[in-house]
Amino acid sequence: MTHAMTRAAARIPFRTAIDRVGLHNVSLIFALVCLVAIFGSLRSDVFFSNRNLLNIGMGVAILGVLAISQTAVIVSGGLDISVGAIVGLTTVATAMAIEASGAAGLGIAAGLGLGALAGLVNGLLITYGRVNAIIATLGTMAIFRGVAFILSDGQSVSIFDDTFRWIGVGRVLGLPVPIWVLLAVAIGFWVFLHRSVVGRNLYAIGGNPVVARLSGMNLNRYRVGMYVLSGCMAGVGGILLAARTGSGQPVSGSEGLELEAITAAFLGGCAMQGGKGTVVGALLAVTIIGVLNNGMILTAVPTFYQMLAKGTLLILAVLVAEYRLNRT
Amino acid sequence: MANVILQVDAVSKAFGVVRALSGVSLDVRRGEVLALVGENGAGKSTLMRLIEGVFPPDSGAIAMDGAPVAFAGPRDAHARGIRVIHQEPEVVPHMTVGENIYVGQLPRRAGVLLDGGRLAAQTARLLAEFGMGGELAPEQRCDRLGPAQRQMIEIMRAVHAGGRLIAFDEPTSSLTDAEARRLFRLIGRLRADGAAIVYISHRLPEIIDLADRIAVLRDGRLADFGPAAGATEAGITRKMVGRDLSEMFPPRAPVTERAVLDVEGLTTEAVSNISFRLHAGEVLGIGGLMGAGRSELAKGVFGFDRRLAGRVTLDGVDLPSGDTAAAILAGLGFAPEDRKQEALLLLQSILDNAVLCIPDRVSTRGLFRRRKGLAIVGEIARRLAIKAPSLDTPVSRLSGGNQQKVVLARWLARQPKVLILDEPTRGVDVGAKSEIYGLIRDLTRAGLGLIVISSEMPELIGLSDRILVMAGGRITGAFTAPDFDEEAILRAAMPPSPPRHKESE
Numbered sequence: 001m002t003h004a005m006t007r008a009a010a011r012i013p014f015r016t017a018i019d020r021v022g023l024h025n026v027s028l029i030f031a032l033v034c035l036v037a038i039f040g041s042l043r044s045d046v047f048f049s050n051r052n053l054l055n056i057g058m059g060v061a062i063l064g065v066l067a068i069s070q071t072a073v074i075v076s077g078g079l080d081i082s083v084g085a086i087v088g089l090t091t092v093a094t095a096m097a098i099e100a101s102g103a104a105g106l107g108i109a110a111g112l113g114l115g116a117l118a119g120l121v122n123g124l125l126i127t128y129g130r131v132n133a134i135i136a137t138l139g140t141m142a143i144f145r146g147v148a149f150i151l152s153d154g155q156s157v158s159i160f161d162d163t164f165r166w167i168g169v170g171r172v173l174g175l176p177v178p179i180w181v182l183l184a185v186a187i188g189f190w191v192f193l194h195r196s197v198v199g200r201n202l203y204a205i206g207g208n209p210v211v212a213r214l215s216g217m218n219l220n221r222y223r224v225g226m227y228v229l230s231g232c233m234a235g236v237g238g239i240l241l242a243a244r245t246g247s248g249q250p251v252s253g254s255e256g257l258e259l260e261a262i263t264a265a266f267l268g269g270c271a272m273q274g275g276k277g278t279v280v281g282a283l284l285a286v287t288i289i290g291v292l293n294n295g296m297i298l299t300a301v302p303t304f305y306q307m308l309a310k311g312t313l314l315i316l317a318v319l320v321a322e323y324r325l326n327r328t
Numbered sequence: 329m330a331n332v333i334l335q336v337d338a339v340s341k342a343f344g345v346v347r348a349l350s351g352v353s354l355d356v357r358r359g360e361v362l363a364l365v366g367e368n369g370a371g372k373s374t375l376m377r378l379i380e381g382v383f384p385p386d387s388g389a390i391a392m393d394g395a396p397v398a399f400a401g402p403r404d405a406h407a408r409g410i411r412v413i414h415q416e417p418e419v420v421p422h423m424t425v426g427e428n429i430y431v432g433q434l435p436r437r438a439g440v441l442l443d444g445g446r447l448a449a450q451t452a453r454l455l456a457e458f459g460m461g462g463e464l465a466p467e468q469r470c471d472r473l474g475p476a477q478r479q480m481i482e483i484m485r486a487v488h489a490g491g492r493l494i495a496f497d498e499p500t501s502s503l504t505d506a507e508a509r510r511l512f513r514l515i516g517r518l519r520a521d522g523a524a525i526v527y528i529s530h531r532l533p534e535i536i537d538l539a540d541r542i543a544v545l546r547d548g549r550l551a552d553f554g555p556a557a558g559a560t561e562a563g564i565t566r567k568m569v570g571r572d573l574s575e576m577f578p579p580r581a582p583v584t585e586r587a588v589l590d591v592e593g594l595t596t597e598a599v600s601n602i603s604f605r606l607h608a609g610e611v612l613g614i615g616g617l618m619g620a621g622r623s624e625l626a627k628g629v630f631g632f633d634r635r636l637a638g639r640v641t642l643d644g645v646d647l648p649s650g651d652t653a654a655a656i657l658a659g660l661g662f663a664p665e666d667r668k669q670e671a672l673l674l675l676q677s678i679l680d681n682a683v684l685c686i687p688d689r690v691s692t693r694g695l696f697r698r699r700k701g702l703a704i705v706g707e708i709a710r711r712l713a714i715k716a717p718s719l720d721t722p723v724s725r726l727s728g729g730n731q732q733k734v735v736l737a738r739w740l741a742r743q744p745k746v747l748i749l750d751e752p753t754r755g756v757d758v759g760a761k762s763e764i765y766g767l768i769r770d771l772t773r774a775g776l777g778l779i780v781i782s783s784e785m786p787e788l789i790g791l792s793d794r795i796l797v798m799a800g801g802r803i804t805g806a807f808t809a810p811d812f813d814e815e816a817i818l819r820a821a822m823p824p825s826p827p828r829h830k831e832s833e
Contacts, residue, residue: 191695200680203676204673211672215656271675276675
């Protein structure tokens with residue numbers, strides 16, 4: 001029987017090539033090529049310029065980090081709506097820590113720590129408090145925003161530390177630092193989700209929690225850990241945002257990030273009920289959203305219509321995901 | 329044939345690679361009871377769903393009163409007078425008896441308001457007509473009703489709505505003897521009134537008593553179809569299984585004296601005071617009716633359900649309550665009854681599913697090693713003869729028998745000392761079934777202790793060295809091979825009659 005298996009694999013290399021990339025990712029690449037072709041021909045003067053391409057990259061760096069960790073959360077059967085608010089909160093915390101201490105490292109620690117703490121609150125509420133994940137993180141979203149306002153007194157907190165600002169505006173080998181951060185997060189999560197035992201167990205937990213428990217997994221521990229990780233990644237997003245804008249802001253810059261991150265996760269191949277989703281899919285989806293945002297600005301689509309497009313994209317992504325799931 | 333209400337002509341139906349029905353033809357006549365028998369997975373429920381319009385056949389035709397029909401859905405079939413009384417009667421707990429019977433056709437006042445008076449009056453009439461007047465009240469809420477009463481509500485719902493063909497799916501599986509006799513009288517009356525009855529059951533004696541004709545399904549084909557007069561249990565069983573039962577079960581292995589699993593006074597939300605001992609090389613069968621607490625016993629032993637009292641010891645190791653990881657570590661394995669809901673990750677591959685309990689054997693420093701996994705699972709897959717294009721095939725594409733083998737592969741990879749199999753051959757074709765029986769024997773010969781939960785009497789008797797029977801969450805009988813008395817086992821499985829009218833608690 002194993003002989004039959006290896007022979008079958010050798011006979012149809014094209015099929016296996018598609019299988020390896022994933023049919024879903026192939027369609028995402030196709031969609032991306034179409035978008036690039038459309039905007040590239042409409043604004044051929046600027047679209048392909050180095051500056052614009054880097055703009056797109058910078059535009060999706062923060063979103064990419066959030067979309068990848070959101071993918072992991074959804075794979076494990078959860079959802080984290082509070083990530084945008086955690087980003088806002090951590091920009092404020094980072095800025096205030098740097099203002100008070102003058103040390104960039106302390107700012108980073110404050111951002112990551114507060115993000116992890118916020119994630120811990122989410123995780124405990126959802127597992128031990130048994131609050132539905134959507135409701136719990138919807139509630140904490142408002143709470144974290146509120147805390148950010150209270151801490152900052154509603155004011156923007158400026159950051160003058162150049163070492164810290166380098167994270168947002170510096171370059172390494174010609175590429176902006178945030179893009180390097182995104183790549184590092186992507187590689188880290190790829191290994192975590194697709195190659196580590198813990199990551200594979202997350203697919204089992206999201207795919208069928210009863211099976212996971214009957215296979216000896218401690219679901220609560222995995223779930224709490226997942227939300228802490230999600231909060232921590234939102235902290236990374238907050239640090240990137242604070243470093244780029246040179247300030248901590250309770251709302252500006254982080255508003256609506258959760259919508260885009262969740263959109264990207266579903267567009268990237270996640271299933272609402274968990275157990276499905278890939279890092280590569282999330283990255284491709286984020287790139288599509290980045291190109292779409294950038295292209296709409298270049299072609300002067302009014303802001304209101306841009307919101308319309310973003311919402312539609314989320315609904316479409318879920319519709320397609322559900323349709324594909326029901327067919328198999 | 330003016331008496332034929334429903335004609336099924338050469339229908340076939342497949343789900344993916346699984347052929348559930350192939351070329352089945354039969355007719356159902358006015359004023360008869362047609363019994364439908366067959367093993368689990370033989371195609372009975374698929375045939376019922378076709379008749380009820382849940383899905384259309386892939387090929388073949390269904391005709392009512394001589395004219396071909398194509399039901400768009402169950403509502404369509406209901407409108408034509410086809411009703412199925414399901415094994416688990418569907419009754420809305422927070423509605424009254426009257427509302428449940430007349431749901432969808434509640435009497436109205438002024439077009440929108442519920443006419444409570446008329447509903448009560450017509451419900452009372454119907455209850456009296458069915459001899460249930462002393463037992464059920466129109467205004468009573470349904471959340472405290474027993475299975476027999478819920479079933480009566482469904483039957484009344486079917487009859488008042490003009491049911492001409494009423495199908496019963498295992499109607500006696502959770503009834504007491506007295507309740508079952510009342511049901512038989514009622515079925516006799518419906519037959520006399522000219523209804524066509526389709527009756528599905530595993531209990532051959534009641535079928536031989538009740539039915540006018542018997543249709544036997546085996547592996548999706550009609551194995552036999554003829555009058556019930558003169559039919560014998562042994563004859564029907566042979567047609568169901570396709571061979572003599574004794575050939576299905578390999579000879580027993582010698583049981584050792586060494587106890588591997590010791591359960592003392594196990595009590596959970598669902599079972600009380602369960603005690604037994606399992607020896608190495610032994611198959612302990614657990615029988616009983618649906619809802620008797622057999623699966624719950626397994627989950628309590630495994631630590632999936634929290635224990636309220638009692639101890640479980642595996643080979644000298646105490647298993648803590650509610651800790652499946654500890655149970656697995658100590659050497660316990662559990663293949664649950666509901667493969668799709670509780671055993672398999674349907675979207676994932678054979679490989680992913682099979683390595684779920686052996687993370688330590690297929691990884692180094694936390695990273696999964698595909699090659700190690702392929703080596704371990706590949707060998708077991710060969711041994712179990714799992715039929716699939718590759719180990720990367722999603723388990724959702726496999727047949728029931730191969731899915732079950734994947735679940736078994738997961739536990740074989742773990743090399744447990746004790747394995748609990750809950751309905752290991754449900755939805756599995758006859759070929760895979762006898763392979764699974766062979767495997768169970770091989771495992772006992774290798775010194776494992778096995779607990780096999782089964783609803784099929786031949787399987788229970790053919791496999792077990794000892795049989796425990798459960799009812800109402802307790803052990804109600806114990807039998808040792810070869811003295812298995814089928815009648816006594818069935819008697820032990822009957823639930824104690826619940827006291828009627830326990831309104832005040």
